[in-house]
Amino acid sequence: MSSTVTTLATASAFFAAPVIDPDKAIYEFIIPANKPWSHIVEKGQILRIIDLEGQQAVDTLFYNAHDTSERYSAQDTILTQGGPYVTTGTRLMSNEGNVLGVVVADSCGRHDTSAGACSCEANTARFGHHTRYMHACRENFLIEVAKHDMTKRDIVPNINFFMNVPIEPDGRLAIVDGVSSPGDYVDVLAATDIIAVISNCPQINNPCNGFNPTPVKVLIFDPAIA
Numbered sequence: 019m020s021s022t023v024t025t026l027a028t029a030s031a032f033f034a035a036p037v038i039d040p041d042k043a044i045y046e047f048i049i050p051a052n053k054p055w056s057h058i059v060e061k062g063q064i065l066r067i068i069d070l071e072g073q074q075a076v077d078t079l080f081y082n083a084h085d086t087s088e089r090y091s092a093q094d095t096i097l098t099q100g101g102p103y104v105t106t107g108t109r110l111m112s113n114e115g116n117v118l119g120v121v122v123a124d125s126c127g128r129h130d131t132s133a134g135a136c137s138c139e140a141n142t143a144r145f146g147h148h149t150r151y152m153h154a155c156r157e158n159f160l161i162e163v164a165k166h167d168m169t170k171r172d173i174v175p176n177i178n179f180f181m182n183v184p185i186e187p188d189g190r191l192a193i194v195d196g197v198s199s200p201g202d203y204v205d206v207l208a209a210t211d212i213i214a215v216i217s218n219c220p221q222i223n224n225p226c227n228g229f230n231p232t233p234v235k236v237l238i239f240d241p242a243i244a
């Protein structure tokens with residue numbers, strides 16, 4: 019491993035978490051089970067995602083709000099931190115090597131960015147043809163990125179907040195029961211103006227949502243005006 023790789027501790031110290039008053043969100047929305055959502059988060063603001071009932075995967079993408087050809091890169095994020103899991107201190111990197119956001123708080127402790135989003139095609143291959151018409155994260159992403167003049171070619175490998183995907187010793191990904199409890203949250207500090215796009219995952223064929231998709235809450239805080 020190169021000596022230029024920044025450790026989690028260094029990243030965390032560099033992006034110290036601003037103090038926020040949980041009662042002073044400037045934006046609040048509950049994303050119903052199975053539904054998509056998107057919103058601009060301005061530089062310096064914090065996006066909080068709350069897993070209201072626990073064990074709910076929240077598939078998430080980030081784009082530069084001023085140039086959506088720059089977007090979240092799972093590969094660069096993993097390479098930069100030298101590890102596959104997302105948690106406090108993780109710098110969310112773009113395909114151009116810039117920091118889009120930083121995870122500054124995390125009451126869950128484990129999020130995936132390796133397993134991608136569920137799709138009708140993948141469901142069919144994994145679970146059988148009868149799942150072909152079940153709603154999937156890819157459909158949610160398509161609906162939501164269209165609101166920002168993007169198409170399916172703009173959907174890239176994402177973060178799965180609150181999804182537990184341990185990498186086994188033989189290198190395989192395992193999708194197992196989530197470790198998030200009701201009320202667990204993750205805070206992302208925007209390092210530049212970003213578009214956050216979420217699919218509140220509708221998957222019911224594996225344990226990523228406890229076989230029961232549930233609502234999640236998103237809040238935006240602005241420490242500059244709190």
Ligand SMILES: [Zn+2]
Nearest residue numbers: 136155219221
């Ligand atoms: Zn999904």
